[in-house]
Amino acid sequence: MSTETIPAPCVLLVDDEESILNSLRRLLRGQPYQLLIATSGAQALELFEQHKVDLVLSDARMPGMDGATLLAEVHKRDPQCMNLLLTGYADIATITAAINEGRIYRYLSKPWDDEELLHALRQALMHQHTERERKRLLLLSRKQNDELRQLNTTLEQRVQSRTAELQQTADMLDLAYDELRRSYVTSTEVFSLLINQRLPRNKQTNQQVIALVRAFASHIRLSEGDSHNLNMAAALYNIGKLSWPDALITAPADLLYSKHRDTYRSYPTQSETLLMSLEPLQDAARLIRHHQERWDGNGFPDRVKGDAIPLGSRILKLAVDFVELQCGLVLERQMNHDEALLFIQKYSEKLYDPDLIEDFCLICSQQMPDITVTQTNVRALETRRLEPGMVLARNLHADNGMLLLNEGKVLSKLLIDKLVAFEAIESSRYTLFVRVPEPQPALTE
Template identity: 65%
Template sequence: MDERFKPRVLLVDDEESILNSLRRLLRGQPYEVLLASTGAQALEIMGRQPVDLVMTDARMPNMDGATLLAHIHERHPDTVRILLTGYADLSIIIKAINEGQVHRYISKPWSDEEMLLTLRQSLAHQHSDRERLRLVQLVWDQNEQLKQLNASLEKHVAARTAELQQTADMLDLAYEELKHSYVTGTEVFSLLANLRLPAAKQTNRQIIDLVRIYSQTHGLDEASSRDLTMAAALYNIGKLSWTDSMMTAPSDLLHHTERELYRGYPKQSESLLMTLEPMKDAARLILHHQERWDGSGFPDHLKGEAIPLGARLLKLAVDFVELQRGLILERHMNSDEALLFIRKYSGRLYDPELVEDFVQVCATYLRDITLGDPTVKVLTTRDLVAGMVLARNLNADNGMLLLNAGKVLNGPLVEKLIAFEAMEGAKYSVFVHVPEEPEAAVVFSW
């Protein structure tokens, strides 16, 4: 962005305290800041002078934020439009996206650092788009000159053609930067959406990292990788209208009404994103990421390879992370247990051709996974042998720590584990290092 150009930012809110807080936050930033307390006042200001970015509160008397953004979209389509709200009001969000073509959505209370990042990226995106249009016009103008000079100035045409190629390369670069800015924007938005969840329940960052690693190691093309990353960032945007308790509850324990709402979140997420042209392919992956390989998933009961490849990959990453966060089953699994669960349901929930590749990616790139170690075995308590060493902590189903990693097993300890397992009515998966000389070990049988 040209440092000599100072973007003009208009802040709209009917609460003076909010406007004052935003004005203090933007003090010292390279923006010209304008303030309005009503939608009508904001439109009057924009009628007198150009405005680069408008950030408006959603709930205001007479004219709400979504209606204001719809007017601005109609009269000043080049202006960046951001919705600021303290309400999880899905109807206002949908109206702002569909009618106001809102670029971003920020929740109250906001993080100052994320607010500044959002404004900076939004204006950079606008600047990139303006530059692209300028270059398109430049190409058109040069084309007209080439037509006029074609008859008598062959050498000049050759020179202009070279310039045109250079301009086309610049256009390609600008467009690539624009697409990259969408990926960045979705990741920023996912971080904002995660603010509704406690840290222990947040998933998007880990899922984004997983699909990126998979894409890099398996040679996915740039477009597929970009779509998969954006889908990972926003796969759960349709949950924003849920209650806090439902957002943190295991899906396996939801009652009938909540379960129906849960099964609708992929479609809700897709609907919110389909109006954004660069998001259409990512939205399709989000729509189908809860389909199952055997056809028992939702929303469309797709089966096998009828499920888009990216959606199959996204389901693996989502379930792997959500199993560890307690968002699928009541018990929080560790990473190895989550991978065992995925292996168990290969061919039913997951594409069997992708499961082992996914397990190997996790074992190679995530530090807390032991399945990639050939000396580590997963055994039941009755298969344990004295002398074996725990490869990772053993927890009861209620989360209580039973034994630490590194513990050397002996006969009495194994007997106690079997007795405790029977008392709980559980079935433990025990990760152990197999002794180098198992023939010298003592085997206990009951």
């Protein structure tokens, strides 16, 4: 019995630097790929016409024809060819052109991580195989339908047999489609790791935001489709910041002024623009566009308010703010777990959907509990509920980050009155974590 040999996938590497091509050739040595090498876009197109190419990995910036133009031309000639962009520049125009015109599958940065690049190649070719198999099964289904119509009038028994085969084919198509959807979710989470490479470790937020929205979606029994879109939005919500300079991408939003504040307010729409050309990500892109809207209508970019904000966007804002408050990406001062929750509760009905707050705080406590609030003698109290003799359990900061009182300070009536007066001057409200004196056991005679 003869078996059909499956040819090795053909991978075309394009870069104008010989050293880069040599590094890629060494990395892929021993991999099950047929390699083609080109040092320019024109040479790459010549090889593309001479060979059946499955995947093109191209540098973004090359003299003559850049990577975006090359991948756009490749897509015109063979839409099934997988395109990956490799660049050492965070050039938003180049990336946008490559996504919109070249339909790139992935974007990789120089210098690359070897394992990540190998994984990207395997995943792209697996995605291509799944799509080809889906189309093959679809053509098979149509062919069998034609045969069924021809036999319908005289062969009832055969019709029943064919119907069973068609059902099996339809089930296989459903499985292939489900696998394709899961592949997109996985791809977005992998892509979120690339976003994190632009950030210091203590300001990498995507994985925490993903975990938080996934737990919250499960808790409120969000539908499977809405959960998929929310997970992808959580993975890619800050992709629009990729072109920012390092100083801006790590700066607290509250300290930005003038042009930088305008740049910050544009990132949800930039993120949406990058993703809208990919059909499976369009619903997630809409959630990202509106995740900085506010419940009272004073958010951005469209100033929508209340229930007009998509539910997924409202959930995403809660998760993003909770995580970024603790990373110092919202205010200059980094908040701890409890302070971030108190901030969210304080601005319910102003920034956040009040109907989501209770469940969200419950999930945050379960996902990232803080042991301080479990101490029986520690309370979170507003200034008007303070009593003399209580001891401050945490430093107290003003809204602008200035230290007002140190941990361990014993509160007196005079000090409490000064805090109340300071609130009135600042038009603000503060919550203090204090240790309440333990009750003394009664003396027995």
